[in-house]
Each structure stands twice: as C-alpha cells, then as structure tokens.
Amino acid sequence: MIKLENVILDFPIPQKVKKLENKKNVDQATGGMMGTQTDGKYALRALDNISFTLQPGDKLGLIGHNGAGKTTLLRVMAGLYAPTSGTVTAEGKVTALLNLSFGMDPEATGYENILLRGLYLGMSRAEIKSKTECIADFSELSDFLNLPVRTYSAGMRARLAFAVSMHIDASTVLLDEAIGAGDAAFFQKARQKLDSMVSGATLVFASHSNQTIREICNKGLLLEHGKIKAFGDLDEVLNTYEQRTQMNQCSIANVPSKKGAFAGLSGKDHIKKVLLVNDTGALSNPGCKAVRKAYKLLFERHIHKAEITKSIPVNYWVEDFREIAIPGKETIKREADYFASGVETTGNIDLEKWESIRKNLAVSDQELQLAFSETDLVLLNGEGSIHHNSVRALALLALAKTAIEAGKKVLLMNATIQDIMPDLIKDVIARCELVHVREAASQKYLAQYGVDAIVTADLAFMALQTDTVIKALILDASQYVVVTGGVLSNEDSLNQIFDAVQNAGLRSVYFSVGDGGETELARKLCAKRNVPMVDAFEYAIHKPISFLKQFPLAISGRHHINVFLMRAGVPFVPLPSNTWKIEETLKLVNYPIQPVKTYAEILPTLQEVRENRDKLSQICQDSYLSGKASVDDLIGKIESCV
Amino acid sequence: METIKNNNIFNALQDIYAGFQRHELWLALGWLDVLSKYRRAGLGTFWISANMAIVSLVLGYLYSTIMQRPIQEYIPYLTVGFIVWNLLSALITEGAQAFVASSAAMKEIPNPPPVYVYRVVWRNIIIFSYNLIVYVLLILAFQINPFPTIFLAIPAFMLIVLNGIWIGLLLGLINAKFRDMFHMLNNIIRLTFFVTPVLWYPELAQGIRGLFVSLNPFYYFIEILRAPLLGSYPSIQIWLVTFAITLLGWTITIPIYARWRTKIPYWV
Numbered sequence: 001m002i003k004l005e006n007v008i009l010d011f012p013i014p015q016k017v018k019k020l021e022n023k024k025n026v027d028q029a030t031g032g033m034m035g036t037q038t039d040g041k042y043a044l045r046a047l048d049n050i051s052f053t054l055q056p057g058d059k060l061g062l063i064g065h066n067g068a069g070k071t072t073l074l075r076v077m078a079g080l081y082a083p084t085s086g087t088v089t090a091e092g093k094v095t096a097l098l099n100l101s102f103g104m105d106p107e108a109t110g111y112e113n114i115l116l117r118g119l120y121l122g123m124s125r126a127e128i129k130s131k132t133e134c135i136a137d138f139s140e141l142s143d144f145l146n147l148p149v150r151t152y153s154a155g156m157r158a159r160l161a162f163a164v165s166m167h168i169d170a171s172t173v174l175l176d177e178a179i180g181a182g183d184a185a186f187f188q189k190a191r192q193k194l195d196s197m198v199s200g201a202t203l204v205f206a207s208h209s210n211q212t213i214r215e216i217c218n219k220g221l222l223l224e225h226g227k228i229k230a231f232g233d234l235d236e237v238l239n240t241y242e243q244r245t246q247m248n249q250c251s252i253a254n255v256p257s258k259k260g261a262f263a264g265l266s267g268k269d270h271i272k273k274v275l276l277v278n279d280t281g282a283l284s285n286p287g288c289k290a291v292r293k294a295y296k297l298l299f300e301r302h303i304h305k306a307e308i309t310k311s312i313p314v315n316y317w318v319e320d321f322r323e324i325a326i327p328g329k330e331t332i333k334r335e336a337d338y339f340a341s342g343v344e345t346t347g348n349i350d351l352e353k354w355e356s357i358r359k360n361l362a363v364s365d366q367e368l369q370l371a372f373s374e375t376d377l378v379l380l381n382g383e384g385s386i387h388h389n390s391v392r393a394l395a396l397l398a399l400a401k402t403a404i405e406a407g408k409k410v411l412l413m414n415a416t417i418q419d420i421m422p423d424l425i426k427d428v429i430a431r432c433e434l435v436h437v438r439e440a441a442s443q444k445y446l447a448q449y450g451v452d453a454i455v456t457a458d459l460a461f462m463a464l465q466t467d468t469v470i471k472a473l474i475l476d477a478s479q480y481v482v483v484t485g486g487v488l489s490n491e492d493s494l495n496q497i498f499d500a501v502q503n504a505g506l507r508s509v510y511f512s513v514g515d516g517g518e519t520e521l522a523r524k525l526c527a528k529r530n531v532p533m534v535d536a537f538e539y540a541i542h543k544p545i546s547f548l549k550q551f552p553l554a555i556s557g558r559h560h561i562n563v564f565l566m567r568a569g570v571p572f573v574p575l576p577s578n579t580w581k582i583e584e585t586l587k588l589v590n591y592p593i594q595p596v597k598t599y600a601e602i603l604p605t606l607q608e609v610r611e612n613r614d615k616l617s618q619i620c621q622d623s624y625l626s627g628k629a630s631v632d633d634l635i636g637k638i639e640s641c642v
Numbered sequence: 643m644e645t646i647k648n649n650n651i652f653n654a655l656q657d658i659y660a661g662f663q664r665h666e667l668w669l670a671l672g673w674l675d676v677l678s679k680y681r682r683a684g685l686g687t688f689w690i691s692a693n694m695a696i697v698s699l700v701l702g703y704l705y706s707t708i709m710q711r712p713i714q715e716y717i718p719y720l721t722v723g724f725i726v727w728n729l730l731s732a733l734i735t736e737g738a739q740a741f742v743a744s745s746a747a748m749k750e751i752p753n754p755p756p757v758y759v760y761r762v763v764w765r766n767i768i769i770f771s772y773n774l775i776v777y778v779l780l781i782l783a784f785q786i787n788p789f790p791t792i793f794l795a796i797p798a799f800m801l802i803v804l805n806g807i808w809i810g811l812l813l814g815l816i817n818a819k820f821r822d823m824f825h826m827l828n829n830i831i832r833l834t835f836f837v838t839p840v841l842w843y844p845e846l847a848q849g850i851r852g853l854f855v856s857l858n859p860f861y862y863f864i865e866i867l868r869a870p871l872l873g874s875y876p877s878i879q880i881w882l883v884t885f886a887i888t889l890l891g892w893t894i895t896i897p898i899y900a901r902w903r904t905k906i907p908y909w910v
Binding site for chain 1: 667670674681748751752904
C-alpha cells in the first residue's frame with residue numbers, strides 16, 4: 001500500500017531565473033506553476049496538493065504531458081525527493097525503475113553488471129547470486145553476458161537492465177517509460193513478467209503511450225501542472241486526458257487557417273469565433289471522430305462567416321449533477337431473450353437543485369468563462385446525450401443555459417432529444433438559436449413544446465465523403481461477420497450473437513471502438529470464445545470504412561458504425577439502442593432492415609440479409625447518399641443563423 | 643510503515659548508519675571506480691603503485707640534495723608523507739564531489755546519501771593500499787624497522803577515515819548547493835601542499851613561520867600516520883589535536899547534515 005497525503009513539492013529556482021519577465025510563458029513551457037514561496041523565494045511548484053491511496057493489486061497509469069510532474073511524482077513516491085509538505089507513507093519495499101540504462105558500467109561484463117545493478121537496486125550479493133541464472137535466462141543474452149556491456153546494442157542493454165530490475169521482490173513498483181525498449185518479442189515477455197510480478201503488488205507506471213498504459217494498468221491519474229485533474233477508472237481518466245488534449249490543440253491551432261484570404265477581403269472581425277462544446281465520451285471512437293470532422297468541414301469549408309477556434313468537453317460538469325440525475329441503469333430496459341433497449345419515460349428531477357448547481361459551476365468555472373470571452377458563438381454537440389434526464393443531459397443543458405445567459409448564441413446540433421423534463425426544454429432548448437436533431441421522432445417530440453427543430457441524418461454522413469474507400473483485405477474475410485455490440489451489449493447478448501453467427505455457418509470478428517467497459521467485456525468474451533477482436537484503439541484504425549469493407553456482413557449495435565457500414569456498402573443486422581437514434585436514422589435514410597428485438601430474431605435476420613446481400617449492398621450505398629444529401633442541406637440553414 | 647519526511651538528528655544518524663549497512667553496494671562502487679580508471683591497461687591498477695614509485699624516486703633523489711638530507715632517510719620520509727597527503731587531499735576534494743558526482747544515482751535510486759560518501763572514502767582506501775606497496779618496498783630497500791610503532795598506524799588510519807566521512811558529508815552537502823566550493827577547495831589544497839611539511843621537515847619552519855606547522859591541521863593528520871610508519875611515536879599533542887578535530891568535525895556536521903540532507907537530491 002502506498003498513500004500520499006497533501007503532497008506539495010516546490011523546486012527551488014536559482015537566482016537568475018527569477019528575472020523572467022513573462023511568467024505565463026514559463027508556466028506553459030514547464031508545465032509547473034511558478035510562484036513565490038512563503039519565505040519570499042521563488043519556486044517551481046512541481047506537485048500541488050497530491051493525495052491518493054493505492055492498494056495492493058492496483059496498477060496505476062500516470063498520464064500527462066511532458067513536464068506535468070509524472071517523473072517528479074514517481075521520485076517522491078520512491079523516496080528520492082522529500083516533499084516540501086505533506087506525507088508519503090509506504091508499506092513494504094518500494095522499487096523504482098526510472099531509467100533502464102542507469103547503473104551499468106560499459107566496461108564491465110554483463111554478469112558484473114547484473115551484480116552492480118542488483119546492488120544499486122538494493123539486493124544483497126547472496127540474493128543476486130541466487131537469481132543470476134534466472135536473470136541471465138530472462139535476458140536471453142547467454143554468452144554475451146561474458147562480454148563487456150559496451151559491445152552490446154542498445155536493445156541488449158535494455159534487456160539486461162530490465163531483466164535485473166524485474167527480479168526484485170518489491171511490494172510497490174514504480175516504472176517510468178521503462179518498457180518499450182528492445183524488440184517486440186522481448187517487450188511481450190517483459191509485459192508478462194511485469195504482469196506476474198505486480199499481480200499482488202502495487203504498480204505505478206508513467207508513460208506517454210496510452211496504449212501501453214491501457215494494456216498494463218487498471219487505474220489512471222491525470223496530472224496537469226502538478227495537480228491531479230482526474231483519478232480513478234482508467235478509461236474515464238484517459239478520456240478526460242484525450243478531451244483535454246483536443247481542447248488544447250483546438251485552442252492553439254486556431255485563427256487564420258484556410259480563411260486567410262477571405263478574412264483579408266471582408267475584415268477579420270467578421271469571422272465569428274465558435275466554441276465547440278463536445279459531449280462525446282470517447283474521442284478515439286471512430287464515430288465521434290467523424291462527427292468532429294463534420295463540424296470542421298461545416299465550419300471551415302462551407303460556412304465562411306464562422307470558424308471553430310476552441311473546444312471544451314462537457315465532462316467537467318458531469319460529476320456535479322450525478323446526485324440529481326436519473327441513474328443510467330434506470331434508463332435501460334432488460335428482459336430475458338430481448339436485447340436491452342431504452343425505457344419510454346423516466347422520473348422527474350429536482351430542477352431547483354439543477355439550477356443552483358448550474359449557477360455554482362457557472363461562477364466557479366473560470367476556464368469556461370475564458371472560453372466564452374474568446375468566442376462569439378457556442379456550438380453544442382448534442383450527440384447522444386440529451387435523453388432520459390441523464391447526468392450528461394443535465395450537464396450539457398446546464399452549459400447551454402450558462403452560454404445563453406452569457407449572451408452567446410447557442411447552436412445545438414446533431415442531437416437526439418428524448419424524454420427530457422419539459423421545463424428544461426422550454427428553459428434551455430427553446431432558447432437556442434438553432435436546434436438540429438438527427439431523427440424525425442426528436443423533431444416531433446420537441447414540437448410538442450413549441451420548439452422548431454431541423455432534422456437531417458447524422459452529421460457523420462457528411463464526414464465520410466472524403467474517406468477513400470478501398471477494399472483492404474487483411475484476412476480472408478468472406479466467411480466472417482464483423483460484429484460490434486453497442487453500449488447496451490452485455491455478455492449474454494454478445495454470446496447470443498456469436499452463437500447465431502456460428503449457426504449460420506460463419507465466423508465472428510469483433511470490432512471494438514473502445515468505449516468504456518465494452519472493450520473489457522468484449523476482450524474477455526472474445527478470448528473465451530476464440531473470436532478475433534480488433535480494437536479501434538489498439539490498432540489505430542484510421543480508416544474504419546476500409547476495414548469494414550472487407551467483410552460481407554455485419555451485426556452492429558452502434559449508430560455510427562451503421563453509418564460507416566452504409567458507406568462501405570456492407571449489409572448489416574442492426575441492434576437496438578436506448579434512444580431513437582438507430583431506428584430513426586435507419587428510417588430516415590430508408591435502410592430496410594429494422595433492429596432485431598429478441599435473440600431469436602438474430603439468426604433469421606442474418607440469413608435474410610445474407611441472401612439479399614448484393615441488393616442490400618446497393619441499398620446501403622443509396623442510404624448513405626440520401627443521408628449525406630440531407631446533411632448537405634444544413635449548410636445554408638446554419639449560415640443564415642450565424 | 644515508513645514516512646518519508648524528517649529533519650531531526652536521530653534520522654540523520656539513522657541515515658548514516660543505513661548507508662553504512664549498504665556496504666555491499668559502496669564496496670563494489672568504490673572498487674569499480676578504481677578499476678574503471680585502469681581497465682584495459684596492461685599493468686592495471688598497479689599503475690597506482692607505479693606512479694607513486696616514480697614520483698617518490700625522482701622527487702626523493704632531487705630534493706634530498708636540496709634539503710641536504712641523506713637519501714635513505716629522505717626518500718621514505720617524502721614517500722610516506724606524500725602517500726598520506728594524497729589520501730587526505732583526495733578525501734577533501736573528492737569528498738566535496740561525493741554527492742554531485744553521484745547525482746545520476748541519487749535521482750534514480752533511493753539509497754541513503756552517505757553511501758556515496760563511503761564510496762569515495764573506500765575508493766581512496768584502495769588507492770592508499772596500492773601506494774602502501776611502495777612503502778613496503780622502501781622500508782625493505784632502506785632497511786627501516788617500523789616496529790612496534792607501526793601498530794599505532796592502525797588507530798591513526800581509522801581516525802583519518804573517520805574524518806574522511808564527516809568531510810564528505812559536510813563538504814559534499816555544501817558543494818551540492820554551492821558549486822564554487824569545489825574549485826575553491828582545489829586551489830586551497832594545491833597551495834596547502836607547499837605550506838605543509840611533506841617535502842620539507844617541520845622543524846625547518848622557524849619562528850613565526852612555525853605557525854604554518856602548528857596551526858596546520860594537515861600537519862597533524864600527516865604526522866599521526868607518517869611517524870608510526872617510519873618507526874617513531876607521534877607526540878601526544880598530535881593525538882590530542884587530531885582527536886579534537888574529529889570530534890569537532892562530527893559535531894558540526896551532524897546537525898547541518900540533519901537539517902539539509904533531504905534537499906541533496908534537489909541540489910545535485
């Protein structure tokens with residue numbers, strides 16, 4: 001167990017640095033916070049009020065940009081740096097592997113270096129002697145161990161160092177970007193060793209590679225300027241990190257861009273700066289990427305009067321509304337032999353409380369105020385969150401109201417709006433400059449409360465037009481069905497799908513878009529059932545359409561994957577969702593197969609789709625084109641509104 | 643349970659002791675320091691002895707005529723004095739670098755900082771031992787009988803080592819923060835060599851110049867080891883002064899080390 005309580009760490013700064021004129025630049029460049037200590041000396045605050053506890057078995061991934069304080073935090077935990085204030089308490093032995101090449105003498109032989117590094121790491125001679133053979137085996141260096149280390153390649157050195165480090169009996173292991181050296185096979189072996197080594201121990205791993213962190217860790221800690229920005233479930237923390245990263249990129253890579261020439265003609269002031277408030281959960285999800293791209297296309301290519309210059313995630317506001325929101329599980333209906341789906345209506349929420357939480361956040365969120373002050377328009381991506389009075393819906397609507405009160409024009413786009421308190425609709429949605437929904441059902445729903453909404457297909461239809469579709473065969477896919485479960489999928493439903501595919505005489509390939517718990521569930525199940533799994537994260541599929549196109553058939557529980565499949569011309573069996581988006585979108589673009597409701601329907605529907613494959617493939621493409629055409633109409637409407 | 647944050651004297655002493663307990667590490671590091679310098683050389687570490695032999699013969703031959711002393715008396719006197727001087731000066735200049743030179747390790751692995759002081763001291767004990775080979779050859783060649791006084795060399799040597807440790811802790815710590823220290827020390831040591839009776843005899847400094855001998859701590863530490871190695875007894879005054887310096891040194895070092903030891907990793 002390792003416990004940090006209110007750890008603050010200031011680095012003293014030499015005299016000369018004091019005279020830096022632009023303090024802000026230093027903040028940005030270093031990632032730390034420059035400030036004055038109580039005794040009047042300048043210091044760089046590398047860690048600011050860090051508190052957390054790790055239990056045995058916890059594998060924590062430290063996430064953050066260069067200079068965010070990851071290595072410093074590891075050093076504090078290792079006992080290398082004593083904190084300026086606060087305490088670090090560790091039970092058992094703490095071992096830090098911060099730098100694999102450390103503690104090696106190039107002139108000494110491999111064996112001598114095993115001894116030296118072992119001693120450095122706190123082993124006794126006797127202990128090292130008893131482990132030497134094991135270490136030598138693990139390093140796979142055999143006879144090379146009798147040669148001086150200077151004759152080794154960098155990879156061999158890393159292997160040797162890693163081999164020694166991996167043979168320490170410690171209850172807490174701190175790793176800094178250590179693994180990844182050496183060849184792939186060794187890397188794999190190192191990971192396995194790491195897994196077994198830390199199964200009962202605590203691991204803290206700092207890395208820039210989200211992928212490696214995903215593979216090794218189960219918890220995450222996001223550091224920014226030496227402060228904890230997020231701590232807890234790894235997926236959530238990584239999501240927050242990705243959103244923050246995107247936010248920074250968006251705000252840095254802004255202004256003139258393609259519109260330079262235009263700006264010159266009509267004066268720069270005429271270009272309205274747009275703040276994108278993004279509600280999508282997983283930014284690496286190909287569907288969310290497509291929607292982001294659509295916004296970019298809309299505002300950068302088609303609408304000459306506006307440009308997205310900043311983007312902020314909704315995530316920060318979500319937690320505060322948790323206490324009054326309808327819990328996610330109450331919005332989902334599960335019955336035996338049926339796929340999960342959404343409930344029709346959920347209960348009421350306390351709107352007074354909502355308003356008071358919103359006001360508090362509006363006053364305290366300086367980042368948001370800054371974002372408002374830098375932009376003219378607020379674009380709300382309402383994708384998939386404004387339903388069932390969920391926590392995300394409450395947060396998003398609160399942000400919208402705050403923007404309206406700040407005097408901003410708010411465009412609510414790509415939304416699915418379903419089962420929201422009528423008062424919220426009148427109070428917030430009705431006051432938006434433009435409401436754009438993806439389903440006729442949402443439009444009809446809003447009309448009850450006097451809100452006029454524009455309806456088109458999902459904006460993702462627009463973003464796929466530039467994605468070159470090539471048939472890229474990576475395996476003989478003719479006997480495969482690509483399967484993707486939606487957010488509602490559970491072990492039972494996936495098993496039923498795999499069974500149905502098997503009964504049809506075909507094989508499944510699981511395509512995961514890496515959303516929340518779905519990946520973990522699918523990974524386990526696929527391993528058990530020997531189904532190949534492709535993770536959009538892991539393999540960084542930049543062109544999901546090309547990937548999907550190689551399969552003759554698909555079963556999809558994801559709205560955006562449906563869009564991709566249409567574009568790729570791959571007929572699919574749709575699964576239901578908890579909102580209108582899937583059913584209604586299919587209706588909107590005239591895709592003839594409706595989502596299967598029960599498990600029993602999977603097999604016959606799959607066979608039906610299979611028999612009509614060629615015809616359906618053509619229909620897919622027509623559906624895609626009709627969806628895209630409806631979205632293209634949107635350009636003029638936004639333009640007039642801006 | 644271990645809490646990483648303390649500034650009191652007890653913890654400093656614990657640190658010094660814990661460092662000592664890591665003897666397997668610092669013994670290996672000290673050896674490696676010596677070894678790596680002479681690796682791939684045919685004579686290996688015996689170059690240390692060879693260097694000393696050449697210096698002692700050449701300087702001894704020349705200066706014995708300048709000092710007007712018989713060569714069989716002057717060469718052993720010069721050589722032993724020079725060996726001890728080398729040990730003392732290295733303990734000071736290298737001791738000041740103890741933490742700075744090990745900065746990579748200090749930022750890497752949480753070993754108690756005194757480990758790196760022991761490493762410096764041990765390294766110089768090894769070099770000293772190689773130099774003693776020259777000493778043994780000389781007493782055989784010039785038929786000097788160091789018995790029984792040679793046994794006094796053992797406590798004398800221990801005293802020097804004990805001083806080497808506090809010097810390393812204190813100067814190492816100061817030099818980690820103020821790097822000018824090392825350069826200043828180098829200059830002082832170079833000058834001190836000429837005002838310390840190594841090449842010359844203490845009784846030659848007459849009158850007020852005698853202060854160079856009597857107020858010079860180096861004189862006492864050289865004499866305490868040189869005398870017994872050459873068959874004479876160091877005076878009681880020499881014992882008292884060296885004891886007093888040892889005591890004083892540790893008394894100053896411990897509170898200073900206790901106060902700032904946790905800052906060392908930040909400074910190096």
